[in-house]
Amino acid sequence: MVRNFRKGLFATTAVFGVATALGASAETLDEVMARRGLTQQDLVAAAKTYTPTGGRDEFIVFSSGGQSGQIMVYGVPSMRILKYVSVFTPEPWQGYGFDEESKKILDSAKVDGRELHWGDTHHPALSETNGDLDGEYLFINDKSAPRIGVISLHDFETQQIVVNPILQSEHGGAFVTPNSEYVIEAAQYPGVLGRGYAPLSQFNEKFRGAVTYWKFDRAAGRIDPKQSFAIELPPYSQDLSDAGKLDSDGWSFTNSFCAERYVGGIENGRPPFEAGCSQNDTDYLHVINWKKAEEVYKAGKVTMINDFPVISMQTAIDEGLVYLIAEPKSPHGVDVSPDGKYIVVGGKLDTQASVYSFEKIMKAVDEKKFAGTDPYGIPVIAMEDALHKQVALGLGPLHNQFDSKPCVVYTSLYVDSQIAKWDYCEGKVLDKISIHYNVGHLVAMEGESEHPAGKYLISLNKLSIDRFNPVGPLHPQNHQLIDISGDKMELLYDMPVPLGEPHYAAAISADKLKPLVRYKYGTDSRTGEKHPDAVRPGQERIERDGTNVKVYMTAIRSHFTPEIVEVNEGDTVEFVITNSERAEDETHGFSVSTYGVNLSLEPGKTATAKITADKPGVFSYYCTEFCSALHLEMTGFLAVKPKGYVEDQTAMAEGQQYTKDDYDKQTANNVATQEVIDQVVTYITGRNYQDFPEVVSLVEDATDQLNFAADAKTKAEDAAAKEDWQNATLWAGQWWQYQVKAADIGLRAKTYLDEHGAVKTEQ
Numbered sequence: 001m002v003r004n005f006r007k008g009l010f011a012t013t014a015v016f017g018v019a020t021a022l023g024a025s026a027e028t029l030d031e032v033m034a035r036r037g038l039t040q041q042d043l044v045a046a047a048k049t050y051t052p053t054g055g056r057d058e059f060i061v062f063s064s065g066g067q068s069g070q071i072m073v074y075g076v077p078s079m080r081i082l083k084y085v086s087v088f089t090p091e092p093w094q095g096y097g098f099d100e101e102s103k104k105i106l107d108s109a110k111v112d113g114r115e116l117h118w119g120d121t122h123h124p125a126l127s128e129t130n131g132d133l134d135g136e137y138l139f140i141n142d143k144s145a146p147r148i149g150v151i152s153l154h155d156f157e158t159q160q161i162v163v164n165p166i167l168q169s170e171h172g173g174a175f176v177t178p179n180s181e182y183v184i185e186a187a188q189y190p191g192v193l194g195r196g197y198a199p200l201s202q203f204n205e206k207f208r209g210a211v212t213y214w215k216f217d218r219a220a221g222r223i224d225p226k227q228s229f230a231i232e233l234p235p236y237s238q239d240l241s242d243a244g245k246l247d248s249d250g251w252s253f254t255n256s257f258c259a260e261r262y263v264g265g266i267e268n269g270r271p272p273f274e275a276g277c278s279q280n281d282t283d284y285l286h287v288i289n290w291k292k293a294e295e296v297y298k299a300g301k302v303t304m305i306n307d308f309p310v311i312s313m314q315t316a317i318d319e320g321l322v323y324l325i326a327e328p329k330s331p332h333g334v335d336v337s338p339d340g341k342y343i344v345v346g347g348k349l350d351t352q353a354s355v356y357s358f359e360k361i362m363k364a365v366d367e368k369k370f371a372g373t374d375p376y377g378i379p380v381i382a383m384e385d386a387l388h389k390q391v392a393l394g395l396g397p398l399h400n401q402f403d404s405k406p407c408v409v410y411t412s413l414y415v416d417s418q419i420a421k422w423d424y425c426e427g428k429v430l431d432k433i434s435i436h437y438n439v440g441h442l443v444a445m446e447g448e449s450e451h452p453a454g455k456y457l458i459s460l461n462k463l464s465i466d467r468f469n470p471v472g473p474l475h476p477q478n479h480q481l482i483d484i485s486g487d488k489m490e491l492l493y494d495m496p497v498p499l500g501e502p503h504y505a506a507a508i509s510a511d512k513l514k515p516l517v518r519y520k521y522g523t524d525s526r527t528g529e530k531h532p533d534a535v536r537p538g539q540e541r542i543e544r545d546g547t548n549v550k551v552y553m554t555a556i557r558s559h560f561t562p563e564i565v566e567v568n569e570g571d572t573v574e575f576v577i578t579n580s581e582r583a584e585d586e587t588h589g590f591s592v593s594t595y596g597v598n599l600s601l602e603p604g605k606t607a608t609a610k611i612t613a614d615k616p617g618v619f620s621y622y623c624t625e626f627c628s629a630l631h632l633e634m635t636g637f638l639a640v641k642p643k644g645y646v647e648d649q650t651a652m653a654e655g656q657q658y659t660k661d662d663y664d665k666q667t668a669n670n671v672a673t674q675e676v677i678d679q680v681v682t683y684i685t686g687r688n689y690q691d692f693p694e695v696v697s698l699v700e701d702a703t704d705q706l707n708f709a710a711d712a713k714t715k716a717e718d719a720a721a722k723e724d725w726q727n728a729t730l731w732a733g734q735w736w737q738y739q740v741k742a743a744d745i746g747l748r749a750k751t752y753l754d755e756h757g758a759v760k761t762e763q
């Protein structure tokens with residue numbers, strides 16, 4: 001074993017030697033190009049996206065995961081997937097929906113008492129400070145049930161889900177105001193506010209849309225429903241929203257696609273919704289003064305629906321909060337330009353994109369220059385009084401994203417399967433590129449902020465048809481990376497997405513994200529607070545209160561403490577487990593066989609698995625992450641005694657008997673191992689390791705392990721002094737286990753120093 005350590009220490013150099021030798025005899029670039037049929041252009045695209053081992057990405061994308069109820073996180077330009085963040089859906093790897101702590105979040109996400117096991121995520125929004133992305137929080141909506149999830153980017157975990165008390169359907173969320181004061185959530189299909197009933201024959205009178213402004217409490221990192229409000233809107237089938245910024249800060253914009261207020265009914269011989277909802281040439285863009293609405297709400301001029309404050313349409317009209325502007329047929333995306341001066345709308349059934357001028361809109365509002373009112377009395381501004389430009393782009397313009405170059409916007413063309421690059425100030429098309437196929441949203445880097453970063457654009461395509469190796473009738477979707485740094489758009493990469501339909505995605509510079517490496521000791525990650533039942537090594541215990549058994553447990557490479565838990569049939573058992581590791585990425589899992597339990601315990605985290613021991617038997621629990629060479633040994637037994645079982649007092653029969661020889665052999669091995677560890681320690685401390693925070697934390701971890709080793713050593717020696725060779729040998733073995741872990745961490749630190757150019761220091 002000692003020899004293996006030495007080998008491990010010096011193996012790295014040998015491996016590099018071999019790799020170089022192989023490289024010399026490998027295929028040439030020309031040969032590879034010929035063999036794989038690659039063009040010069042392909043090579044350029046590859047060079048622009050390829051990320052060598054150990055390399056990092058410049059941008060991080062948070063993509064909606066559609067029907068998965070999750071969010072997908074990936075890097076740009078490599079398009080490597082980094083994580084799925086589960087929001088509305090249980091996800092076992094991360095223990096989400098399996099530990100008691102996260103079950104509370106999913107419990108609070110019930111709608112009308114109903115537990116939902118999925119969500120339809122559409123629009124992620126990153127938190128903003130002064131109109132720029134700050135990398136702290138992420139919000140996402142569920143279209144199928146009107147909900148918003150709040151994710152902390154400190155650990156990429158869902159912290160909160162709020163259920164809209166008045167809507168039955170939503171779509172125009174999540175969009176944030178420039179300082180994340182509010183998260184906007186607009187209705188989609190009209191309903192009776194409060195999810196009530198009215199006959200469809202009274203659609204015009206009883207059905208409504210609405211837009212909700214969820215107050216975000218930045219200090220708490222949570223939406224505060226107690227400071228949130230909604231505005232009642234006509235049943236026009238509201239769609240997407242966007243918040244104004246700079247010049248238009250304080251206003252928000254929500255479009256709609258069925259101002260006809262059509263109710264279908266094919267079964268009764270009526271033309272379907274699709275015919276009735278696209279009959280008129282225009283729908284309505286809602287222009288809303290949310291700053292003023294906030295004052296109206298604070299002044300108490302609201303109606304309570306399901307205990308939620310709603311500003312009625314009449315109050316909104318009286319107070320001058322809402323205006324309508326005609327917008328071309330069945331619009332979809334509505335996006336405010338980085339300077340806040342323009343609002344760009346794509347009309348799905350129009351070939352043009354329409355650019356509205358905020359200045360013109362304000363002029364009409366100030367001069368009360370209206371074309372009339374809608375059937376509910378809301379002032380309507382004439383399109384010609386608000387329009388800056390209309391530009392013919394192609395078929396099916398949907399969504400818009402802004403470039404870092406002034407006046408440049410990209411619009412997805414669903415029907416044409418193209419992306420148009422155009423100038424919204426001058427109103428002219430600059431370039432077009434074909435994508436494969438049927439693009440929905442598109443995302444440019446920080447493309448919704450006041451300072452877009454440009455460089456890359458991703459086309460989020462609905463269909464992939466024939467692009468990838470076939471995997472049956474259900475195809476993956478396709479995210480296509482496009483280089484937008486030059487005058488012409490250049491397609492770089494296709495990424496199949498087997499998760500759910502991508503709607504919108506949000507992209508941020510990677511350097512703005514500063515996630516944790518480990519939790520503060522004993523953190524409940526679902527609240528971010530200290531877990532009341534977290535214990536440190538040495539404090540582990542089992543407590544019984546009637547038929548409730550609580551196991552205060554720790555997990556560290558490679559054992560749980562305690563390892564044997566005995567309960568009675570019918571008991572409720574809670575395993576509250578703290579991962580007491582400090583080492584980066586040393587996550588443990590926890591599963592109890594046949595009981596449907598899986599926890600993810602990242603370093604420092606505390607989580608609870610709760611079961612009812614309703615089946616007598618002996619069930620193993622084990623760690624579900626391959627955490628060390630002795631991972632398989634990270635196990636224990638839950639013994640569930642049958643009702644009325646009578647104890648029989650036999651002592652534990654050892655499987656193996658140890659002698660003084662065994663003890664001496666083990667201790668000799670340990671002493672030799674210690675020499676290797678000492679060499680590594682000398683190597684590290686002989687360098688400027690304190691300049692590398694990564695290494696400093698590894699050294700702390702190794703020191704922890706060595707302290708445990710010293711403790712086990714004392715126990716071994718005490719037993720040896722009593723000539724208890726059984727325990728002496730076993731504790732000596734445990735002493736060695738801690739040494740192995742310390743050596744493993746030491747080697748990681750040494751490799752890190754070697755790779756990062758550490759220098760020798762004076763000793």
Ligand code: K7E
Nearest residue numbers: 122332440441503504
């Ligand atoms: Cu799919 Cu924004 Cu919900 Cu368009 S939406 S594509």
Ligand code: CUA
Nearest residue numbers: 623625627631
């Ligand atoms: Cu812990 Cu495997």
